[in-house]
Amino acid sequence: MPEKVEKKLVVVRADVLEKISEMARRENKTLFALVNEILQDALKVSEMKVTVGDLTNFYKLIKVQKDSGALILPMDLFLKLIQKWDNKEDLEKEWFSAGEWYGKYLMAKFEDPLNILPSLLSTSLWHLSEVKMEGKSDGRTTISMIAPNADQTLLELTGKYLEGVMNALGFRSIRSDIVRGVGIIEFLKKL
Amino acid sequence: MGRKFLAAQENLADRINEIAKERGRTVFSIVNEALSAFIRANEWGKDLTTIIEDAKILEIARNSGMVLIPEPLHERLMESTSFDSKMKDYWRSSGIVFGRYLELNNIRDLKKVERILREVVGVNPDISISNERLVCISPRLGEKRSEAVAIFLEGVMNSMGFGIASREVSKGIIVLKFKQEGEL
Secondary structure, three states, X not given: OOOOOOEEEEEEEHHHHHHHHHHXXXXXXXXXXXXXHHHHHHHHHXXXXXXXXXXXHHHHHHHHHHHOOEEEEEHHHHXXXXXXXXXXXXXXXXXXXXXXHHHHHHHHHOOOHHHHHHHHHXXXXXXXXXXXXEEOOOOEEXXXXXXXXXXXXXXXXXXXXXXXXXXXXXXXXXXXXXXXXXXXXXXXXXX | OOEEEEEEEHHHHHHHHHHHHHHOOOHHHHHHHHHXXXXXXXXXXXXXXXXXXXXXXXXXXXXXXXXXXXXXXXXXXXXXXXXXXXXXXXXXXXXXXXXXXXXXXXXXXXXXXXXXXXXXXXOXXXXXXXXXXXXEEOOOOOHHHHHHHHHHHHHHHHHOOEEEEEEEEEOXXXXXXXXXXXXX
């Protein structure tokens, strides 16, 4: 005889339950079986010290990056490639235009790209320990980056990339201050 | 917002209750978050288990010191730098380091390695590892990048204890035959 499974009742939002019941019907599963599968997944995620909501958001944001043609590359290798490039000014132009393209991509993909940009930046700029974007009522926007261990050239190039992104989104850079491990770039909305 | 009761396996409900206490959350918020994530995943045409697995792989890539960079930028960097023996050494040692990182995280199963490499190598490559053969097909990889990726993959396999018995690399196609170190 199969072992009896003990059950417990948990409280959930009625609208969420309705959707899950519908999905269980579609998948030809019992609601009990589907819910247990989902909870098992949630428990697996909690072992990683994150929530299932955080993880799905992280996945979605990285997917936006990968769909835009972002590549994953070992950092040390990437730094070697940068170091081999002789003309820094040219390199900065390349980063600026890569950022510009990305800004245009966001404009095409999202109705309000400025709204999703902060999460995209903090999820995808893996070489920074912290990146923050703050909009002010006078039309100024500040992006700050913190990366105590990052290569200075890489930090400066990231600044150029961000200038390119913001340029495509209708902002011009009015101040860029990037020193060891910290960068602040201020933007003003273009008229 | 209406609320309803839902039956769950007792041991799972108990574990969630413990987590809620540890993290200062309510069981209600944790369960709703999980169910909502499942609904969202379904709307994206994915199942939650796959998303969790993929997100874990991306975490592995991030924690192992990788960066996300725009592909055109990488292409320009590759075009403008000579692919000399030093550069090849960098690609190989990056592969070795990544392979070591996988090993440190107890990732030795080649099917899992295959899935991870699919996420971290190139743009949507079709990578398969079976019968002592690693095949990577990615039409968007140019000749130079195909060679670079092949060297990186060799590094990964080497650090996992496999020697390369033969290699065929052409634009967008890499075939590596490997054997356990010692069998070569």
